[in-house]
Amino acid sequence: MLKKKNRVITDQVEFVCLSELVPQDHLLRLVDASINFDFIYDEVKDLYSDTTGRPSIDPVVLIKLLVLQILYGITSMRQTISDAQVNLAYRWFLGYGFQEKIPHFSTFGKNYERRFKESDLFEKIFERVLFEAIECGFIKADAVFFDASHIKANANKNKYVKKMAQHRVHKYKRELMIEINADRESHGKKPFTDDNDNDSDGTMIEEKEVKESTTDPESGMFHKGEKERCFAYTATVACERNNFILGVKTAPGNVHDSQVFTDVFQDVIEKFNDIKAVVADSGYKTPGVVVKLCKQIKYRLCPTNAP
Incomplete structure (x- = not known):
């Protein structure tokens, strides 16, 4: 019916x-x-x-x-x-x-x-x-997964000014320079000069020319592979096995993922003591990141081997 x-x-x-x-x-x-x-x-x-x-x-x-x-x-x-x-x-x-x-x-x-x-x-x-x-016991932080997403800024890519800006170089680069100079001095060679400024934590500061958006000055010009060149931001996120976010940090799109990684990783590892593995893509495979992971994870698993 x-x-x-x-x-x-x-x-x-x-x-x-x-x-x-x-x-x-x-x-x-x-x-x-x-x-x-x-x-x-x-x-x-x-x-x-x-x-x-x-x-x-x-x-x-x-x-x-x-x-x-x-x-x-x-x-x-x-x-x-x-x-x-x-x-x-x-x-x-x-x-x-x-x-x-x-x-x-x-x-x-x-x-x-x-x-x-x-x-x-x-x-x-x-x-x-x-x-x-x-x-509540929802967090399982024995393995931490890192990745970064690029977020397009609401800014015209053709409206910018060129400026000289300070560029943060990984702290490991300075540590490597110290080791190289020590080796050169031990062999009677003149050490390399360091013309860069340094932060209080030893991080090297270099200057390079960048394009600064006149619409959104806090963004950065991003270009990777076949992707469109545009002003953007990068959001680096650390998650655990159950997809809970343990740490996050945003940066201009022209900052390399490996540079943001150090800050997020340091924040996460200070909060969670049971990290045994870190998972990330090849974009994070730099000498500075590898050295930091080896030192931190090795120390957590075997404290007697602390650097």
């Missing part, structure tokens, strides 16, 4: 509870049960005034909007807000009822520029979530 759905019911008034409409096994229920976002209030309390101004948007809501965007792969905050207006699970996760107005998409951008941009709030949130994962 053919049946037609009566759509009149959509105009009827019903007494319903928003929480009852969200399935118990929904992903956002699991996230909400696993992470207590209230710690954010303590982190941002100094960024708000206690006496002046209008009541703010709840900072936890602003962060949860970002969580929604990341969890569901939404490409913009405008679209995230648009989806939250009609998605019951999103409203429940944010703590908004049926009739409450979701914040305008520009609200997050304004708060980021005025309050969060110069703070380390997002780093603290990342560390807190990672700590929760460690406490």
Whole structure:
């Protein structure tokens, strides 16, 4: 028997509870049960005034909007807000009822520029979530996987100025120079001169000509193989076996992956003592990276052989 759905019911008034409409096994229920976002209030309390101004948007809501965007792969905050207006699970996760107005998409951008941009709030949130994962036993960091992704900047590749910029050279290059000069002196030869400046940690600083975007000066000109030459960023990420991110760092697109690797690896190895293997592609196969891995991993596995 053919049946037609009566759509009149959509105009009827019903007494319903928003929480009852969200399935118990929904992903956002699991996230909400696993992470207590209230710690954010303590982190941002100094960024708000206690006496002046209008009541703010709840900072936890602003962060949860970002969580929604990341969890569901939404490409913009405008679209995230648009989806939250009609998605019951999103409203429940944010703590908004049926009739409450979701914040305008520009609200997050304004708060980021005025309050969060110069703070380390997002780093603290990342560390807190990672700590929760460690406490629950989700992290298996015996093997760490490194890779870098290049993200195209929203900048015209033909609009740039040429500048001389300081270029960071791997610390190992200076250590190698010291060893070579010691060997030359032992054989009565004149040591090579080092005309480069050095950082406090011994890292060599060289100067080279670079193209700086007039639209996005923080990006860098990226070109690799047959890929289009463009201004871009590079994001280096370290993950463990269960795909939890243990460390991340962004840099201009003209910075070699191996240079960013050292900073991320040092940060990860200080937090996790059970690393036995590091997996990376051939882009990281440089003398500096190899020496650092051999020294660090060998020391972790056999402390008596510490350099």
